[in-house]
Amino acid sequence: MSALTAAVSSQSTITDAAEAVAILVLLSEFAMLRAALSRSQVRLYAFQSLSVSALAVIVAATRHIGDLYVLAGLSLVLKVIIVPAIVLRLLREVEGDLAGSHRLGVASMVLLAIALSVFGIFVVGTMPIHSKSLPVLAFAVAAAVILVAFLLVIVRSDVVSQAVGFFSLENGVSVASLVLAAGLPLIAEVAFLFDLLVAVVVFGVLMRVHHGRTSTLSTRTLERLRG
Amino acid sequence: MSAVLVAIMVIPFAASLACWWAPAGLAKALTLTAGVATFGLAVGLVSSGRVATALSGWLRVDSLSLVFLLAVGFLYTSTAVFTIGYVRPSGDPLDAARYSRRFFSGLNLFAWAMAMAPLVNGLALLWVAIEVTTVISALLVAIDDTDGAIEAAWKYVLIASMGLSIALLATLVMYYAGTSALGSSYELFYPKLLGAAHGFPPEVVRLSFGLAVLGFGTKMGLVPVHTWLPDAHSEAPTPISALLSGAVLTISFYAILRFYQVTVRAVGPAFPRDVLLVFGLASLVLAALYLASQRDLKRLLAYSSVEHMGILAIGMSFSAPVAVVGVLLHVLAHAAAKSTAFFGAGSVIRKFGTKELDRVRGGVGALPWSGPMLLLAVLALSAMPPFGIFRSEFLIVEGGLRSSATALAAVLVALVTIAFLGISWYASQTMLTPLPDGVLRGETSNWMVGSMAIGLGALVLLGVHPPAQLSELLARAASELGTTR
DSSP: OHHHHHHHHHHHHHHHHHHHHHHHHHHHHHHHHHOSBHHHHHHHHHHHHHHHHHHHHHHHHHHTOHHHHHHHHHHIIIIIIIHHHHHHHHHHHHOSOOBOOBSSOHHHHHHHHHHHHHHHHHHHHTSOOOOSSSOHHHHHHHHHHHHHHHHHHHHBOBHHHHHHHHHHHHHHHHHHHHHHOTTSOHHHHHHHHHHHHHHHHHHHHHHHHHHHHHSOOBSTTOOOOOO | OHHHHHHHHHHHHHHHHHHHHSOHHHHHHHHHHHHHHHHHHHHHHHHHOSOEEETTTTEEEOHHHHHHHHHHHHHHHHHHHHHHHHOOOOSOHHHHHHHHHHHHHHHHHHHHHHHHHHHBOSHHHHHHHHHHHHHHHHHHHGGGOOHHHHHHHHHHHHHHHHHHHHHHHHHHHHHHHHHHHHOSSOOOOHHHHHHHGGGSOHHHHHHHHHHHHHHHHHHHTOTTSOTTHHHHHHHSOHHHHHHIIIIIHHHHHHHHHHHHHHHHHHHOSHHHHHHHHHHHHHHHHHHHHHHTSOSBHHHHHHHHHHHHHHHHHHHHHSOSHHHHHHHHHHHHHHHHHHHHHHHHHHHHHHHHSOOBGGGOOOHHHHOTTHHHHHHHHHHHHTTOTTSHHHHHHHHHHHHHHHTTOHHHHHHHHHHHHHHHHHHHHHHHHHHSSOOOTTOOOSOSOHHHHHHHHHHHHHHHHHHHOOOHHHHHHHHHHHHHTTOOO
16 A cells, blocks of 8 residues: 555656656746847757756656656757757857847747747646656746747847757657657657757858858848748 | 659759859859759650659659659749849949859859758658748848838748748657557658558548648648748749748648648548648639739738748648649649749839839839730739649649539639639739830840740740640649549
């Protein structure tokens, strides 16, 4: 009996932990949205990626899926170390951090983000999705992260924020993948990560070329093509 | 059979690697050879009529994927021919050599990624292949290093990648839908998914399909998520514009069809058809309006692509199987027609040094071959007989009438006519006016003319008398889509 109680209580502790980490992922998305400096956005992205890796480890341990440890390790190396390093190096080279590329005031931005998160969480709540690997809240949070990432890309007018917005969108999808597809074959997951790496390199090349032509990281010069 | 699939996978990739080191002349020959070989191998698969698999099931070509493989192979070949004339040494020889090396290597790699999309088995690898086409083509869009090219490449890679993230989410949701029937760990192979699809939870499949149309629709250029498309098509080098329009958009449509296949089996045809109808109508209406007011030759063709993607989506929303056959024929005919039009636009831009429609006059006088052929390509795009698009749109409208969607078929014809008015007005303004003084008569490259002749030849073949084996292939592919059930 006591063993059963212990099992149940450890199960609920793990659920609580998973929910807390999932909420950290969303909070770091909010922080990225309002962070003034590109450099702090990149660091927040690294922190968010670290939380996603932690979530993967939790799922790996509770569901006994060995592949997920590999995935957590790979995503740690790629998203916590390599991607931030690439972007931070670019920022050091171009000198002069771009501050305040917000198209909206911070208050209205955060309000919009809250509204989007609530919308995402409620919409996902209506879906008949039950996961054995993570609490469904994690999927709701993933939806909120994805929506706020879109907002980030829309309201920030510099290439670094937009790139970080895309990378963090991918973090949201990673959380969703832990909830929905924990058993997805490792080869597919590795292919997804490899794709992200290629995308990061291409984003980096284009950011560098853009800066080389216009001596700015702002996207306000990118408004000629219309109609 | 399996050796053929492996060969299609290896040849363009090997050509890309070889072009990185080869001198320009050899790179041109290699690219053309790889294109012809890829197309030839795909044509060879048509006659077998069986599903081909390789690499323990990771590569799989059925009739549906073969239709798209044919489109990619054909465009690879005709673009290779065009590019031989397009990439010319100019300015500093070192820079020119570097440009040509990057261009040919990139072109082959781009073609490889596009060929991989219909070649791979399963939704996960399909997504990977399509994302790879995005990142490679974004670099190719930016290769001319102009302000416009960088802006277009940035918008393209950002918007398309974010759209594809939604498509990845759709793939994961579909995976979740499958876990109820297939267990918690399985490959997303098509036969497995299709076999078990009737037992998938309907709400989850609907969510997945909606996300897939939104996500892959971004890459396909469906309104309102088409915004990258006119920029990328107009600022990219012409061969890349042709590949983007003829192959990348249709490959994304292929991905939507793969989701459609599963969704039809899981929740019936009504829901996927409604979703495609909404996006298709929006695309057709907006494109028809934009086609009436353009200043840029390549943007005009880009909006024509939005129009044709809308036609594909609407065609899928008709329930009669004949409409689906029309849609698949349209994929092939649009690839041939749009690439021919872009090649013609490339010749015009080279001749007049501008792509502004106001400044191009007397095109037919200046370009004795590619001028008239561009006009023919525009007529083909507007569904004039005897070209392939006439036949395919005829089948689609016939399908609409047979599925008693008469009003919708009428709207389709009306919107296509409005689009025709816009595009033909600009075509006659630029091509059929007197040649201004100072512009010399003559073609810039015979290779560029040849590529257009290939496209028009294919269009006439598809329009007048499509080969019997091709018709059978289209019918098989339509039945694989689940339309005859």
